Every structure is written in structure tokens, then in C-alpha cells.
Amino acid sequence: MADDGIAVSGLTKLYKNVRAVDDLSFTVSPGRVTGFLGPNGAGKTTTLRMVLNLVRPTAGTTTIGGRRYADLTDPIRKVGALLEASGAHRGRTGRNHLRVLCDAAGIPVSRADDVLATVGLTPAADRKFKGYSLGMRQRLGIAAALLGDPDVLILDEPANGLDPEGIRWMRDLLKSLADEGRTVLVSSHLLSEMELLADDVVIIAAGKLVQQGTVAEVIDSAGGAQMLVRTPRPEALVAELGAGITATPVEGGALRIVGADGPTIGAAALRVGAEIHELTVERRDLENVFLQLTAGKADIR
Amino acid sequence: MSATLQAPPATTRPVIAHVGIPGLRLVRSEIRKITTTNAWWLFGIAALVFTGLALFINMSEAAQHLDRARDTTAVFRPGRGLGAAEIAAARAEFAQLHDLHLQSVNAAGNIFTSGQFFGLLLVMLLGTLVITNEFQYQTATATFLTTPQRTRVVFGKLVAVLGLGFVFWLVSRAVSFAAGLIFFDNLGLTNSLGEWPVQRAIIFNLVAYLLWALLGFGLGTLMNSQIGAVVTSMIIYLGGFVGGIGVFNLIRNFLIHGDWVLTSAVVMPSIASQVMVSPEKMYPQAAPWWVGVLVLTGWSLVAGAIGIVINRRRDIA
Numbered sequence: 001m002a003d004d005g006i007a008v009s010g011l012t013k014l015y016k017n018v019r020a021v022d023d024l025s026f027t028v029s030p031g032r033v034t035g036f037l038g039p040n041g042a043g044k045t046t047t048l049r050m051v052l053n054l055v056r057p058t059a060g061t062t063t064i065g066g067r068r069y070a071d072l073t074d075p076i077r078k079v080g081a082l083l084e085a086s087g088a089h090r091g092r093t094g095r096n097h098l099r100v101l102c103d104a105a106g107i108p109v110s111r112a113d114d115v116l117a118t119v120g121l122t123p124a125a126d127r128k129f130k131g132y133s134l135g136m137r138q139r140l141g142i143a144a145a146l147l148g149d150p151d152v153l154i155l156d157e158p159a160n161g162l163d164p165e166g167i168r169w170m171r172d173l174l175k176s177l178a179d180e181g182r183t184v185l186v187s188s189h190l191l192s193e194m195e196l197l198a199d200d201v202v203i204i205a206a207g208k209l210v211q212q213g214t215v216a217e218v219i220d221s222a223g224g225a226q227m228l229v230r231t232p233r234p235e236a237l238v239a240e241l242g243a244g245i246t247a248t249p250v251e252g253g254a255l256r257i258v259g260a261d262g263p264t265i266g267a268a269a270l271r272v273g274a275e276i277h278e279l280t281v282e283r284r285d286l287e288n289v290f291l292q293l294t295a296g297k298a299d300i301r
Numbered sequence: 302m303s304a305t306l307q308a309p310p311a312t313t314r315p316v317i318a319h320v321g322i323p324g325l326r327l328v329r330s331e332i333r334k335i336t337t338t339n340a341w342w343l344f345g346i347a348a349l350v351f352t353g354l355a356l357f358i359n360m361s362e363a364a365q366h367l368d369r370a371r372d373t374t375a376v377f378r379p380g381r382g383l384g385a386a387e388i389a390a391a392r393a394e395f396a397q398l399h400d401l402h403l404q405s406v407n408a409a410g411n412i413f414t415s416g417q418f419f420g421l422l423l424v425m426l427l428g429t430l431v432i433t434n435e436f437q438y439q440t441a442t443a444t445f446l447t448t449p450q451r452t453r454v455v456f457g458k459l460v461a462v463l464g465l466g467f468v469f470w471l472v473s474r475a476v477s478f479a480a481g482l483i484f485f486d487n488l489g490l491t492n493s494l495g496e497w498p499v500q501r502a503i504i505f506n507l508v509a510y511l512l513w514a515l516l517g518f519g520l521g522t523l524m525n526s527q528i529g530a531v532v533t534s535m536i537i538y539l540g541g542f543v544g545g546i547g548v549f550n551l552i553r554n555f556l557i558h559g560d561w562v563l564t565s566a567v568v569m570p571s572i573a574s575q576v577m578v579s580p581e582k583m584y585p586q587a588a589p590w591w592v593g594v595l596v597l598t599g600w601s602l603v604a605g606a607i608g609i610v611i612n613r614r615r616d617i618a
């Protein structure tokens with residue numbers, strides 16, 4: 001793979017008797033934001049840490065632009081990462097935390113000020129890390145990820161601790177980074193946020209891949225569109241539509257029909273002479289689909 | 302936080318220069334880690350305070366000894382009922398106590414290495430902190446993301462720790478030099494800095510600073526738990542001084558009756574250190590000074606090597 005995509009293949013991690021990640025394979029494309037979703041304990045963080053050479057896989061490989069993370073020269077110029085359970089020394093200022101990383105990566109220390117400005121932390125640059133709020137810590141982590149102006153960004157729950165304004169800022173930032181052709185992989189369990197942000201999603205549960213594709217593909221894969229129909233003669237309409245559909249009554253006397261699209265329902269209604277008072281496509285959302293796909297797989301292991 | 306949020310970065314991507322010498326970038330990063338927290342100056346102040354106290358004690362003691370040695374009116378009077386051998390021994394001791402040259406050299410050796418006892422403990426603890434801080438404050442993630450070759454990180458820290466040991470030695474010695482020169486000048490005596498025993502004491506004082514920093518670092522590499530590594534370091538250092546030789550004496554007296562038992566006490570790091578810095582043998586069966594150097598280096602290397610192997614395989618989570 002010559003581009004900056006991420007490829008995970010047959011990845012497995014065994015902790016004593018728990019298969020935290022179980023023969024997981026997926027790919028992440030450049031120029032798009034990919035959401036990495038899964039219930040708590042699904043193995044998201046472990047997977048990301050294996051991609052970044054922080055956790056040793058029991059089996060399988062991960063590459064970024066065709067190379068293992070450990071084989072990258074000056075990796076933070078290629079890959080920026082924000083992970084949970086990663087911090088800074090309590091007594092060190094945000095600016096110095098970044099400068100330490102600049103030194104190690106051979107990046108001019110002035111770059112620390114640039115990324116502090118990007119994440120809006122300049123006023124707090126000389127405050128010690130222990131005085132930072134959760135949201136400020138998260139911003140400092142994002143600043144660290146941006147230090148090397150990387151082609152690939154891997155972010156674990158970046159919205160954690162951010163206020164609504166911060167979440168929106170993060171969304172715009174990640175989208176613009178992807179628009180510049182960068183690879184952006186974001187784990188989250190904020191599904192409504194992901195639906196706004198992500199182009200593609202990878203859903204895992206219990207360490208295994210559940211579904212991968214564009215957001216629209218994944219939603220469609222969980223069954224066709226749902227139609228909401230309001231008619232004075234529901235029985236006649238359902239009978240005419242036949243056995244291929246499921247119809248469930250919803251509040252207000254309407255019917256939710258799965259398995260037939262708008263034209264089919266309209267034609268059937270015309271044939272039996274049933275009035276149609278309302279016919280709408282009910283778009284399923286990511287949360288809905290996610291819960292259906294991961295049902296029963298989210299148990300604590 | 303009410304900071305204004307900036308627009309996402311413009312599409313023109315910055316050109317980021319490559320700076321620093323590849324081999325030294327990590328050392329520089331580690332030195333910045335040390336100098337951007339409070340630990341170094343808190344430890345530095347502690348080192349200065351202990352050096353000052355030690356100087357005060359050593360100089361008062363030296364003043365008495367030198368006073369006695371200069372007292373030309375003193376006459377050797379053996380006690381009554383002593384045997385010939387005992388009288389000879391007492392005479393020899395009297396001669397030593399009134400040998401101004403010998404007493405000056407001893408005083409200089411003590412004064413110019415003042416603060417060694419706590420200085421060594423402090424550099425050992427700093428060596429431990431340099432590595433355990435990464436796990437205590439979860440900075441290991443950022444460190445190993447920046448440099449996935451973990452062994453290179455360890456060697457970068459190693460160089461920084463030795464530098465730190467050297468700086469602590471240098472500052473403590475600068476202070477004790479200033480104080481010592483004034484002290485001997487006041488008494489109108491030579492400072493004995495031209496004497497080999499004094500030079501040897503100062504040189505091995507430096508070796509001790511470096512080796513104890515190294516040992517603390519090795520322990521920190523081996524035990525990533527900060528509290529565990531610090532407590533172990535202190536037990537090894539203080540416990541060794543307090544109880545070290547006693548245990549070997551008990552073994553010698555009750556279990557294994559051989560002088561080699563006492564000689565082998567040098568495997569304890571603090572005894573190895575004393576064996577190394579002592580100009581004369583600490584006790585008749587003591588191992589030679591270079592064995593002390595080897596033992597201290599050996600422990601550091603063993604702890605550090607096992608630590609490196611563990612760190613290479615370790616999951617950072």
C-alpha cells in the first residue's frame with residue numbers, strides 16, 4: 001500500500017484468558033474520516049495501541065502506509081495520535097510538555113507554540129498540567145498529535161471532556177484534516193457525533209469485526225428503509241402488501257413498514273383503494289443500527 | 302475555559318525543519334524533562350543543605366584534630382599496667398594523632414568530599430525517578446509514540462542520568478572546595494590538594510556519584526512502579542550502610558567460618574561503595590577498591606539489562 005491508509009490484518013490480542021481482540025481485519029482510507037465504534041470493552045483502545053506499537057499483538061499485523069509503526073522514521077511526522085490513559089507530568093507546563101516531544105522528534109521547539117494556537121491553548125501554555133481541566137488536557141493531547149503535521153491521525157475518544165463548542169471545533173478540525181487528504185481514524189461511542197463526522201465506520205464488538213463500510217452502507221446493511229404510513233384502512237393495505245413485509249403499529253395510529261419502499265406501498269394502496277394520509281421514509285440512524293448490530297455482544301467479558 | 306477557538310488550520314501545510322543531532326535528540330529531550338519539573342532543584346537544594354551540614358561537621362571535627370596535632374606540648378604517657386605490645390600500639394596511635402601532615406590529609410579528604418552520604422542517595426533517587434516518572438505520570442505513551450525504539454529511549458535517559466550525577470558532584474564539590482580552601486587558609490595550613498590520597502578521594506567521589514545514579518536508574522528500569530523503586534533504592538542504600546556488614550559478621554560467626562564471607566560482603570552495593578572510596582582497607586578482610594567498582598557497575602548493568610528486556614516487550618496501556 002503506497003498511500004497513507006491503515007491496514008489491520010488478523011489482529012489478535014490475548015490477555016490471560018480474554019480475547020480482547022480476535023482476528024480483526026479492516027482498512028482505513030486516506031482523505032476520509034473513519035469512525036471506529038464498539039461497545040465498552042470491545043477492544044477499540046487495545047487495537048489502536050497495537051497499531052501504534054504500544055501493545056504487542058498476540059497475532060496479526062498492522063501497517064500505516066504499508067509500514068509497521070515501529071519501522072517509521074520519525075513516526076510523529078507521519079502519524080499523530082491521541083490516546084486515553086496518556087498524560088503529561090503534573091508539574092510540567094503544557095508548552096514544555098510539547099517541547100520535550102519536539103526535542104525527541106527533531107522538530108523545532110517553536111512548533112509547540114504553533115499547535116498550542118491551533119487548539120486554542122495559548123493562554124494556558126505556561127500553566128502546569130495539574131491545573132488543566134479535562135477539556136484542556138484533551139486539547140493538549142490533540143496539540144501533541146498535530147506536532148509533526150502528520151498524514152495520519154489516530155484519535156481515541158477525542159471528544160472526551162470537551163464542551164459542545166469544543167466538540168464542534170473538533171468535528172470541523174477533523175473534517176478539514178481529512179479534506180486535506182489525511183487519514184483520520186477516530187474511536188468513539190458518541191454515535192450521533194459519529195454520524196455527523198464520519199464518512200466510513202468500522203464497528204467491532206467483543207474484539208471481532210461486526211461491520212465496515214460507509215455510514216450509509218452500514219445503515220442499509222441492517223435492513224432496508226423503514227416507511228411510516230398513515231391510512232384509515234391499515235388491515236387492507238397490509239394484506240395487499242403480502243407476506244414479504246413486517247408491519248408494526250406505532251403511536252397515533254400509523255404503521256411502520258419494513259420490506260417495502262414508497263412506490264410499492266403507494267401502488268398497493270391504489271389497488272385496494274385505501275387513502276394515504278401520510279407516507280414518509282423513516283431514515284434509521286447510526287445509533288439504531290449500532291445497537292442492533294452489537295446486541296448481545298456488549299457484555300462485560 | 303473561555304479561550305477563543307481558532308479556525309481549523311489552513312490548507313497550506315507547514316514545513317517543519319529537522320533539527321538536532323540524531324543521537325543527541327533523545328538526550329536533549331530527557332534533559333528538558335528533568336529541568337522542566339521541580340524535582341531537580343528540590344533535590345539540588347537538599348544536596349546543598351546536606352553538603353553544608355556535612356561541611357560544618359567535618360570542619361569542626363577537623364579543627365579539633367588539627368588543633369591536637371599542632372599541640373607541641375603534648376607528651377606520650379602510657380597508662381599503668383599495660384603490656385609492651387599495648388604500649389607500642391598506644392605510642393603509634395599517639396604519633397598518628399600528632400602527625401600534622403597525616404591529620405591535614407585526612408581532614409582534606411573528608412572536607413573536600415563533604416555531603417557524599419546524602420548526595421549519593423539523592424542522585425540514586427533522581428536516577429530512579431527519571432524512568433519511573435514515565436509510568437507514574439503516563440507519559441510513557443507520548444515518549445514511546447515519539448520514539449518506538451524503546452531501548453534508544455533508555456540509553457538517552459542513561460546519558461542524561463550520568464550527566465545529572467556529574468552536575469550534582471560538580472556543584473557539591475565546588476561548594477566544599479570553596480569552604481575547604483577558606484578553612485585551611487584560616488588555619489594557615491596547606492590544603493593538601495596536591496596529595497594523592499586527597500585527589501583519590503575526590504576522584505572516587507565522582508565515580509561513586511556516577512555509579513549510584515546508574516544503580517538507581519537500573520532499578521527504575523527494572524521496577525516501573527515509582528513507589529516500589531524508590532523504597533527499594535532507599536533500602537539498598539541505607540539498609541546496606543546500617544546493617545550490611547553486621548549480617549555478614551553473623552554469618553561468619555555462626556554459619557560459615559571463613560574470612561571470605563567477610564570479603565564477599567562487597568556484593569552489597571553500599572559496602573562496595575565504601576570499599577571503593579576508602580583510601581585504606583575498611584576492615585582487614587575487605588575486598589580491593591576495584592572490586593567495589595565492578596560490583597556497583599555489575600548490579601546496575603544486570604538491573605538495567607533485565608529492565609530493558611522487560612520494557613521492550615511491555616504493553617503500554
